[in-house]
Amino acid sequence: MLAAVLLPVLAGCGGGSGESLKLSAPLPDTVPSGTQIRIGDPSVQAILDASGLGKQLTDAGVDVQWANITGGPQSIQAFRGDQLDCSSVADIPSLFAAWTGTSTRIVFQSVTVDPLRHPTYELGTAPGTTVRSLADLRGKRIAYSAGQAQGALVLRVLQKAGLSRKDVTLVDLTSTGDSYVTALGSGAVDVAPLGASNVRIYRAKYPRGGAVPTGIRDDAATLYCLTSAVRDAGKAAALKVYVAVRARALLWKNTHPDQYAKAYLEGTQGLSAADARAVIADDGTTGIPANWDNAVTRLQRTADLLAREQHHPKLDVSTLVDRRYEKVEAAAAGSRAVTGDAS
Structure with a gap:
């Protein structure tokens, strides 16, 4: 056949x-x-x-x-x-x-299994940035890679927060290795989606940085x-x-x-x-x-x-x-x- x-x-x-x-x-x-x-x-x-x-x-x-x-x-x-x-x-x-x-x-x-309790990404926040919830994203600079999962997540987060692209500044930056960690730590962006291992790396390198959950299936x-x-x-x-x-x-x-x-x-x-x-x-x-x-x-x-x-x-x-x-x-x-x- x-x-x-x-x-x-x-x-x-x-x-x-x-x-x-x-x-x-x-x-x-x-x-x-x-x-x-x-x-x-x-x-x-x-x-x-x-x-x-x-x-x-x-x-x-x-x-x-x-x-x-x-x-x-x-x-x-x-x-x-x-x-x-x-x-x-x-x-x-x-x-x-x-x-x-x-x-x-x-x-x-x-x-x-149970994806909202175990998200792939959190929103890393730069040291000194006052982002405690999605509502605080207005006016912030957010790392954004249009062709990656992180980029789509940013758009879904804005949608959930009732914000549009005009309410924030999307900074084109491909997520490779620890590029988002470096961008956050240096203050190049205020917010960036970080995977679990990078959240650990980020917090170890920049103790004043933070991370908040997205509440979105990812x-x-x-x-x-x-x-x-x-x-x-x-x-x-x-x-x-x-x-x-x-x-x-x-x-x-x-x-x-x-x-x-x-x-x-x-x-x-x-x-x-x-x-x-x-x-x-x-x-x-x-x-x-x-x-x-x-x-x-x-x-x-x-x-x-x-x-x-x-x-x-x-x-x-x-x-x-x-x-x-x-x-x-x-x-x-x-x-x-x-x-x-x-x-």
Whole structure:
């Protein structure tokens, strides 16, 4: 049956099979010999090493070429240079890839169980800045990266606070490494969205700085890939294996927080043992959704907000998700898959 939907493609597909797979075709079960998949997924890479689950990839013939890349700007640049097939990101990069002419598909979704109690971001506040709640944002300089999750969060925060872009000064600044930490500490901005590990770093470096919760769901986490990768039969088969193993890896992280903290937060991110434990406590539990319905609904709302606020064309986000992989990750999670994920 599969042979009926396989067609020759041009060479130079970065270790693919050389056969094209229609996006409507079933995912192949066998990974052709010599298939490589280039993935930027540092935290999961660390989990696979620490847990031993990486053996499931090699046993299935999946050759992962790891890239120390994550986040929208880096991944889109690598996609355009044909240096990467997939990357772990929030939901915004898939939208900006579409708006800037790079065709991608989301192949993995995860959620945070009880996301409002365990937010991904807080609003870091500069030393001496009197921001105690969202109402205090009026007139403030806020770090803003249009193509990243942090940028969309800023727009949602303003919306919740009843403010518009005209009520604040948005300072264009891409969030890479500790750039937002430095901008806050130096007084270049008054407010910046900071992830959990960066909140710890910021407070350690600048004790007079602060952070306030947003009260907004911000737990979107995906793996997105070049459309050309999921159209390559070999890479699509390799991704089918990877998506299943990735689901098991994230569930392993839930039950082995100390090993994860040591392998990734300390070993890769450079956090102290105490800060790593604090981040684990803040992170909460990762859930594998039984289906993607609510995630797609949230993504559409975000796309509509960004289209309106940033003057992009309207976008149907169903064209950005490859729901063939939806059942793959849910099956890997089994009875531990999260049902009723609130939108």
